[in-house]
Amino acid sequence: MKFGIIVFPGTWSDMDCHHALGIVLGQRVDYIWHKDTDLSGYDCVILPGGFSYGDYLRAGAIARFSPVMASVQRFAQEGKLVLGICNGFQILCEAGLLPGALLPNNHLQYRCQWTYLRVENNALPFTSGVEKGRVLKIPISHYDGNYYADEATLAELEAEGRVVFRYCTPEGEATEEANPNGALHNIAGIVNKGGNVLGMMPHPERACEELLGSTDGNLLFLSIINSM
Amino acid sequence: MPVSKELLDEVALSEEEYQLIVERLGREPNHIELGLFGSLWSEHCGYKHSKPLLKMFPSQGRQVLVGPGEENAGVVDIGDGLCLVMKMESHNHPSAVEPYQGAATGVGGIVRDIFTMGARPIALLNSLRFGPLSQARNRYLFSGVVGGIAGYGNCLGIPDVAGEIFFDESYSENPLVNAMGVGIAHKERLVKARASGPGNLLMLVGADTGRDGLHGASGLASRTFEAGKELRSAVQVGNPFLEKLLLEACLELAQSDWVVALQDLGAAGLASASVESAARGGCGIDLDVLKVPRREQGMTPYEVMLSESQERMLVVVRRGYEEKVKALFQRWDLRSDVIGQVTDDGLARVREGERMVAEVPVGLLTDPPLYRPKARKPAWLRRVQALDLKDMPDLSPQEGNDVLLRLLASPNIASKHWVYRQYDHQVQDNTVVTPGEDAAILRIKGTGKGIALTADGNGRYCYLDPYQGGSIAVAEAARNLVCAGAQPLALTDCLNFGNPEKKDVYYQLKECIRGMARACRALKVPVLSGNVSLYNETRGQAIYPTPVVGMVGLLEDVTKHCTSAFKGEGDLVFLLGGAEIEPEAALAGSEYLELRSGRVCGRPQIDLQLEKRVQRCCLEAIRSGIIRSAHDCSDGGLAVALAESAIAGGLGFWGGRWWGQGQRNDVALFGEGQSRIVVSTSPEDAPRLRALAGAEQVPLQELGRVQGQHFIIEGLIDLPLAQLARAWWGGLEEALKSDH
């Protein structure tokens, strides 16, 4: 099992993902510079969080044209795993690998806080090791996390079980109060039709050690590792 | 050159200083040379009024690797071959003009100070002061500053982990925005800012140069300032994305052997960066302004040298390696240009193509005259120190609940989560204790260690007694670290004062520094670096003298840290420390006094010997696992500290009446006497705590126990915990909604 972490100019969760996967979970991990295009040898690529190109124009709008993104498209088509976290989720939406878009948070403020996520679908390589309905404690850190899609797309996502994580209370209720950014249907993460491209706003790589407040992020990474 | 008063005003030099320049130079300086002198002799760069006083600070210690003034930031050893680089800086005046960009570029500046030394920035802290939120202008400044810090810092991926915010009329119109940066580096890979090796090349990297912030150093930072439209031209706009690229590229460069020195361009831009790095290296520089890439057309050499365009670095490159360095920056999409070279004749030479436009000895530019004005104890000091409680009725039992709730909801005491949830405080995967505690704790990857960080200051105390107030600022910062379980290591400071040419203000500056230095010695915490922001005045009225202390402490074992939250039902709660002081001293400058009577008066005091023992005892109790929570007792006094520990733990408290007959209720509940820590322990460990306190000769008083879901102090306070929590959590947001 080998992970590749893509580094765009302005990315900053690259080192955290590297730490979580390489040090905490002992996996093989490489950084992939956004101008490189060779993804052979990787089983899973991660598009990490940050402010690629400063989030200027729109979050992810410029990064999606980086040379590596054409390779990511092919990689996804081959059915290999792609995980977009935070800015990575935004890039995947801009690139059309995932439907919808991430608008500015409805309160127009940046939010860094712990959130609770209800696992809605565990029939995926990203969540196979977690019970459906389980509540995960994983933090967010973003300004543009307000998930939007038109009604038809939303209906399709829901019908096909492609909403993977929903913001909820610690008890698992997807209430308005538990929604930190105004995302439609409390959506925190979705998956593509093929089930191999996951985008999520929360940061699982920040929740891999008891010392830092949660180990729930490991459940995701271990699911990926064990799915191989 | 005939020199006019207007011209001297423009560069902020006095006529005497001009005569001194002519005398030392042996001729009249030209316009560009005069600009160089004006910037480098400004208070911001030259520390004309503060340097003699700053010498009072102790800066020695086994752990100190780089002390004050030697480099862009101070450096302290934390073992395992690692060191921390730290510095605090003010961006008060730019933030008063344009709060969002002022604060944002303040963050940018402090971050450059850290990575300039080859250290990866791992934490940001802020200390902020504003006028009351009841005024719309202050709300605008406050939300602008917070937005700017978030907008810039979040983009860089550096966690913003701690800080403080205080509101007082004294800071209306003149907010204080102090930013602190902390970085980590391998000791042997630190980069200096000393230009050396004649023939080596000067490269300018990063943003193009425009007319941004001309006279930032001399104009804004050393003349009495009034927020006004005419200064808008000096506003710099930050580009955090570019800064992030510069940061990564410079850290990569620092790992190579191609670089001799790195120096960021801050106040007074290229002038100060090139001259100061030459001065440190004892050499000269020769540069050509035509080689500086520009954003605007028609810029004069004067403007190029003094521009404060952000996100630029000066790199001294070993000759022959310039192409390699260029390629490295290219990879990060950064432009770099050779603009000159290092020389051996000690002269700062500026050319515009073939034409020499300035030629001045580096030594003259970095040797401003130092002033030791007469300090005079202000006549008004005795008046504000006078506090007679006979005039003020004691708190009655019926008022207890109401006053506690109002204090908890007051913006100075209420939770600041409205602010810090807008800052990314977890990126980099090190944050063990997040903002909102006495100190933040970060783990140091690859070791079992941790560091604790805090920023503290209390302008009211310093206004009432600058000497005691200065000591208290240092003591409280150290106490916050101790409450987290960390041994204080070193500090950086930012001294925010009014116009030092006024005798009153100079007295405050001198006494504050003297008081801080005394506490540094007593607690054995050396001063690593610092910054001075003077002329903080509006319409002739100075702000409270406000020294802010940023301190770092070390935890040998990060898992043995402590927080303020009560941990378990039935635990016993004690007050550790506390001197027997007059009630007037306990209420001096307190939040309670301000709330009840609208007055800021009295005379705060501190016993540093007791402070030392209290801190040693608390640290030992945490390390040996005797206590389960520790919380510094500060603004709002004991009742507020107890309430905060209860709210943080989600557990109630029951307390008996622990003070004697005839003693005032308000002093017991809301007095702010120093050297006090609220701790909790299991009943089984209580005897060990008693024994430890006894051995250290530290007073220890049992206050009550952790119990239920109510907060009770017999006879005075009885409230549901949820109600306390609502007041404390929502206080700041409520105040922001106020519309007067």
Place this chain on the structure above:
Amino acid sequence: MYLAKVYVTPRPTVNDPQGLTIKGGLEMLGFENVKSVRFGKYLEIRIDHRDRAQAEQQVREMCRQLLANPVIEDFRFDLEEIEP
């Protein structure tokens, strides 16, 4: 040479918190008859092209590929000939 003035606006069905906030601000200032505010972006692009049709075609492509996100944004632009 042409100057393209490009306007990017949120699509009518998309929530626009910035626009709503600005509307609130205007109402606070006493502009009570403000019915709605939509917050968008404005760009000025100079293009070296002799042929108007080609310039227009290029700007449209720029908008489609990068400047606007069709999921949430609409665009329109004006093109005017300018001195080089």
